[in-house]
Amino acid sequence: MYRSIRTAGHGLKWTAPRWVRECRRGIVTDADVTQSRDYCLNQLKHSDYETYMIRQFVPRSANDAYHALRTLNLELARLPETVSNPTIGRLRIQFWRDTIERVFAGSPPREPIAILLHSAIAQLKSRAGDGSASSLKFWLLRFLKTRERHMENRPFVSLAALEDYSENTYATLMYMTLAFMPMRSVHMDHLASHIGKACGIVATLRGIPVLAAPSTPIQVPSGANLRSTRSPALLLPLDVMADAGLKEEDVFRMGPNAEGLQDAVFHVATRANDHLITAREMLKNLRLGKGPDHDYEHEGEAEHVYSSAAHNVETAGSDIKRGFGVLLEAVAAGDYLKRLENANFDPFKVKKSWKLPWSLWQALRHEQI
Incomplete structure (x- = not known):
């Protein structure tokens, strides 16, 4: 029950219960953090098992942030499938935008992701000072803005547009993980950019069988089913589909038998593989004390301004060793591309992976991606 107390000259004054006061003050207990961590791990274990496996190799200092x-x-990523219409999806994005503001203000809402993120930021500041978290808010808001822009599952205009999307989502997730360590290295960010672009492209290819199928009803708390407004979608770049003679309607009607599908998928998968090859060559050169052989295209952009020390090739080897777990995203992307090739670039026939644990162990053992 709510309590009231009598104060001199003011009659009765309402006093909120303790849990309400703590919520208002943004107080986060160790138990809250533990419960939030368990929630995030459970979500990853059941819905993103590759990430769940990789997370154990991410540097401990960035572990909670990664979760x-x-x-x-x-x-x-699953907003279009879990809301009844795009308007609700945009409201959900706005909720997360407001949540990020509150997290950085030190008063996170009672939401597991927000609580764990708040705890990770507090730990980062205690280790490296208040300025260490300065770039994170920028990355998070850019990440949200990009997700919002592509929430309606419209095809990418071009392969370059798909790469931009991947840079602003999957590569940005890697930038943030490195920042939580904290690590400020142009070479690690450069590697993260190529690997993140490959991961974003791979995620798009993975989604073809799911998004091209008719949407399923959404169950509301009352138990009733609402018909989803999402239409079947094919996110392959329009310029690639045009070159392959592929039509969206053919994929929706014929699935893997649509003419030109495998050619289009091959073209897009090749670009992802090119980014992985580039990252591997960079890794090799940096370990030998050489430069990456090409410029980092995003250097000089917001939050990509580096000190002269961050360009030091001589220290790149130690940075790679320290942050190698973050680069393991490349192993999962490469594993999918191999399975896609074995399926003759038919995304509907890609088999589940059982070799990924072995591939991750080999990558760690030899420090190769």
Whole structure:
């Protein structure tokens, strides 16, 4: 029950219960953090098992941040499937935008991802000072803005547009993980950019069988089913589909038998593989004390301004060793591309992976991606 107390000259004054006062003050207990961590791990384990496997190799200093960020990515990725219309989806995005503001203000709402992210930021500041978290808010808001822009599952205009999307989502997730360590290295960010672009392209290819199928009803708390307003979608770049003679309607009607589908998928998958090859060559050169052989295209952009020390090739080897777990995203992307190739670039026939644990172990053992 709510309590009231009598104060001199003011009659009765309402006093909120303790849990309400703590929520208002943004007080987060160790038990809250533990429960939030368990929630995020459970979400990843059941809905993003590759990330769940990789997370154990992410540097401990960035572990909670990785759990929170990847669970947020999971929630936003499935928004079109879990809301009844795009307007509700945009309201959900606005909720997360407001939540991020509150997290950085030190008063997170009682939401597991927000609580774990708040805790990770507080730990980062205690280790490296208040300025260490300065770039994170920028990355998070850019990530949300990009997800919102593509929430309606419209095809990408071009392959370059798909790469931009991947840079602003999956590569950005990697930038944030590195920032939580904290690590400020142009070479690690450069590697993260190529690997993140590959991961974003792979995620688009993975989604073809799911998004091209008719949407399923959405169950509301009352138990009733609402018909989803989502129409079947094919996110392959329009310029690639045009070159392959592929039509969206053919995929919706004929699935894997649509003419030109495998050619279009091959073209897009090749670009993802090119980014992985580039990252592997960079890794090799940096370990040998050489430069990456090409410029980082995003250097000089917002939050990509580096000190001279961050360009030091001589220290790149130690940075790679310290943050190698973050780069393991490349192993999962490469594993999918191999399975896609074995299926003759038919995304509807890609088999589940059982070799990924072995591939991750081999990557760690030899420090290769």
